[in-house]
Amino acid sequence: MKREIPILITLVFGVFMIVQFFIPHPAVNDIANRLQNWAIIVISFSYVLGSANILRINGELVYRRAPGWPYKLVLVIAFFTMATPGLILGIAEGSWTNDRLFTFTYVPLASTMYASLAFYIASAAFRAFRVRTWQASVLAITALIVMLGRIPVSHFIWQDLPGIVDWIMGVPNAVAQRGILIGAALGAIATGLKVILGIERSYLGRE
């Protein structure tokens, strides 16, 4: 029953959510609305569950002095340092939590992490962007054209360059993206049906 009941719940609610899309009746809409609100509440609870899980796993590793435990300890301390003042003092602009912890600590750290990508991209471009095959040549030439065409001085380099970039983005790129999007959408429909019909059960975890 541990597996049958969740599969039955998934089947009933999954089929209902598909069917309600085609029945614009207030009563059906009302039920669908309630179900969507349930989903929002469940997703919100997953944050509580995730937080508890992080603390449990990392706390245990710190307690056992497992390899790398000081990093886990930093994570646990950072967790409480951010969460406790936020819960007590609030997070609105002007609060200590917002100004000291978020704006002056978390924001610069996160921005630095993202900005460091520019350095790694430059290094990778030098080391890995070799035109060993004709496919690599097409990729490299396209990348050079798009990079040049996306800067403000592109039309000084060659007047037609921005137009060529627009063509690359609008024709070959759009064609490839549409193929990927349609393929992904069909895959999502197939996976959704497999979950609803109980064929795909990995979301239930192991026996």
Add this chain to the structure above:
Amino acid sequence: MANTTLQKLEKLDRRWVFLAMAIAVAAPLFFKLGLAPKTTPPVKAFYDYIEQLPPGSRVLCSFDYDPGSKAELNPMCVSVLRHIMLKGHKPVILTLWSTAPALIERNINEVCRDEFGKQYGVDYVYLGLKEGREAVMVAMGKSIRSTFPTDFYGTPLDNLPLMNGVENYSSFALLINVSAGYPGTKEYVQYVTSRFAIPMLSGSSAVSVPEYSAYFQSGQLRGLLTGITGAAEYEALIGKPGLAITAMDGQTMGHFVIIFFILFGNLIFFINRRSKGRA
């Protein structure tokens, strides 16, 4: 001797590459180039759509990004708010990203309250964060009031004059999404625009643009701001130069450094390959 030098260059210590990039992006802080980009069609379409709305139109804004993408998307968010205020429209703002509320609140206060002196609740409303990703998007299509019973500050929506008569997406003339990824523009297009018949504009990080330009071509997006370049074009269009235009100098230099290293790396690669072939 020459061959040895070339082989050494091919294995150039990456710290030299890092240094070159650091100089390239830092130099414009001291020597401003003042580069302004030319307007591209997706950005012009974005600007035109807001321009043609009747003054006082209610606009739903979903700003979905985090501090990591702040450098790229915050100037866009600020410019969108400025344009909306300049045209006298009334934004209702929300976010689906848990690290975004403080960033967005600061922008709203700076632009709507301090720069334009607008009144909260009458001219603009901030709904704050709601977790639930696509479920929130679809739920707003049925009822915004049941999805967001209160605003960011805990005020019931009934106490906010701007929210009078607001039921769902049909109460808005336009949806604007500034997005750094999931959940964002792609999900709004898939779950909201066609189903609830609301026109949508998007501003996104440059890495997402190849994917979203297909939506712009199909008309599912009425306009598209593409990364910091798009934000700079938009700033120029609304006549309020800001951080995005300033950032164009650094980005241009950064692009030149990457292009140089691609060409330099390949040049050394070919010379070395030819030398080995002869040997």
